[in-house]
Amino acid sequence: MTDTVERKTLTRERLLDVYRTMRTIREFEERVHAEFATGEIPGFVHLYAGEEASAVGVCSNLDDRDTIASTHRGHGHCIARGVDVGEMMAEIYGRKTGSCHGKGGSMHIADLSKGMLGANGIVGGGPPLICGTALAAKIKGTGGVSVAFFGDGGSNQGTTLESMNLASVWNLPAIFVAENNGYAETTSSTWSVASDNIADRAAGFGMPGVIVDGFDFFAAHEAASEAIARAREGGGPTLIEMKFTRYFGHFEGDQQTYRADEVARARAELDCLKRFADHVTETGELSRADLDAVDAEVGTLIDQAVESAKAAPLPTEADLLTDVYVRY
């Protein structure tokens, strides 16, 4: 088919980038998991490990014109959108050098320069935001698209449902990515989501809805690529449901008495990084040595991020009233 919108081909360099980003998210989250247990990190953290293929599969199709809105489980989306990992770690530690000067924390990391509208403590808070940015892109004719990530819990929020309706009515370049990791906090989505699949709800809003194996980067990338190309061409919104499992609890400290051994199986058999590595080495597109080199590089990056974050200063009393109001 001839496309007027370019789909990003997965060259060797791009595959390396994809692996580096997924590995960075995994290492970041595994490290935050370990560091949180020491008690040095204030507040709550919700980890994205296991879900990397979704954030990277979607965001690897985006460019500078585009924006995303994230969730309380937002580290992966931030990293996939290119937010500085050192500043993110500092933010989580509540330090002045953080993405939001240490005043937001894990659930409020935002970087507008990267088109990252913010992690969001409000479940279902992201979808209305992207209706705004998608409308702006449409009116200005930038060709930009906006993506909202939300979970199975978020999929039940009125804000999400209203946003899907509005996006369809206004034919917005908006992509709704439902990251169905099986549980809204401790409530199973098979109980709390009344439709059998979140994707099934798309029909009610007059948009296509597809289900994607959220552990498979290539499936996520391809579905997102088609949805984003369609949106850029004026084809309107799409709902993509990623089905997978999160590797850690709802938040760090969650005892997870509500679920059994699914994580062990997912880590062993379904893991997105493992599947990606096995596949690209089998096709010969990348070698194990290429991947090992990325692993080492990422390990160093995360070590440095933690070290710098711990050494960075905390905000002072004088910082209390900065960044509160914006003149526009």
Added chain:
Amino acid sequence: MGDAIVGVVANPLSGRDIRRLVTQASVFPTAEKANMIQRMLTAFGAVGVQRALLSTDLGGISASVLRAIQRHRPQGPQDARWPEVDFLDGQPIRQTAQDTVDAVRRMVTAGARVIVCLGGDGTARVAASAAGDVPMLALSTGTNNVFPAVREATIAGLAAGLVATGMVPAESATTRAKLLEVRTGDRTETALVDVAVSTERHVGARAVWDPATVTQLFCAFAEPDAIGLSSVLGQLHPVTRHEPHGVTARLAPDAPRHVLAPIAPGLVVPVGVREIEPMHPGVVYPVDASAGVVAVDGERELTFGPGDPPSVRLRTDGPRCVDVPAVLAASARLGLLSKGRNT
């Protein structure tokens, strides 16, 4: 002779893939899959099927049927009782094709005489790989439906029931389908309709909707009124399901001959076709590509590189399929559904 048992396997994920996005493929609702099973249970009961074995799933089909069974009250003597229904639970549900394989194997072991399969071509292909010699009846609830029939479930249920009870002998009302076997390295896959070689490198979203990526096509049969890749050869070199041969061709966008083909629901595109030749059973046809993906029945399944060039072989020992019109014609001939006499 043992009990008249029918197995029903339903794929909760059929009719949900990326073709909803890249074409205008239909969404097949879970509720309708559950309704189809209920209509079949009525038909099974009417012709004396004693037990039905149902697959379980997390997509809501088996849960919906269970609720219906608990509420089901026959409305008088003319309303058939449903057979005893056993849900094949107690085994982990992986939400992959393995669930279909596991369910069908259990049905075969439990003595099912017919296995009804609800899904698209992909589901039928997977079910066929596990059904052994038990007759299959594939009903369409998927996207590309060449192998499974679009047919009212009540009628399918009557046909399955008449075969399972032995009222219509299986030998006279089933046909043996053809099968394509793909080998690459130590991996083997089968297809019931077509095998396509694609220049894509990844399985990704599985479906094939860009004909420019397809370089070679092998079809067990190619019907002029088909949907999907086999429609390409269906227009140029039709082969029926019952002929002993298949057909293969090389495809290229710059080929001198093009055919307008409905390669997916809502997608009618010109496809360039080079050499076409018949496929003979048992002959091994090599794939002319050093790397790519092999799609079976329209879904990318196997990746290959220079070290493991794939080959394709047509086999005539595919699944046994219930011929629904033949069963009901036999029933008419034998008066199986009629009572009393002409006045």
